[in-house]
Amino acid sequence: MINALDQIRRLFAHNSWADAELTVAVRDHHDAEAWREYSHILGAAEVWLSRLEGRPSSSVVWPKLTVSEADALRQSLIVGYDAYLSTLSIERLEEIVSYTTSAGQPFATAIGDILLHVALHGQYHRGKVNLLLRQSENAPAPTDFIAFARGVPAAVTPR
Secondary structure, eight states: OOOHHHHHHHHHHHHHHHHHHHHHHHHHHTOHHHHHHHHHHHHHHHHHHHHHHTSOOSSOSSOOOOHHHHHHHHHHHHHHHHHHHHTOOTGGGGOEEEEEOTTSOEEEEEHHHHHHHHHHHHHHHHHHHHHHHHHTTOOOOOOOHHHHHHTSOOOOOOO
């Protein structure tokens, strides 16, 4: 049976894969609203990583990124989360991180809950990006976890 930390690591591997898939779809179709949502996935993930690492963020929650800036941020997030996750033990998932939101509100949350939020938040917004792509008559990026787990694309519904 897979433990909680290994499952979180697997979710972050899925995030990296899914963001790579989504990057291609969004970049190819030049949909401004889809790009805004995609940039938010990256910006929010950086903000959460900075909180976990106890450092100032290099991004805002809703950044306005160029393609090259998004690529650089996506790559830095892969490296950053991989490095952070490699330092964790199952016991540390319960450690509390204190931080202040972008609205100035203080909170304290368990590391495991933050990591689960980052994974789920990214998938939620990937769904929004895919909806926006479909609404503009473009093909969505197949980012389902099961496609990642199987190693083959999921069935794509016609537009």
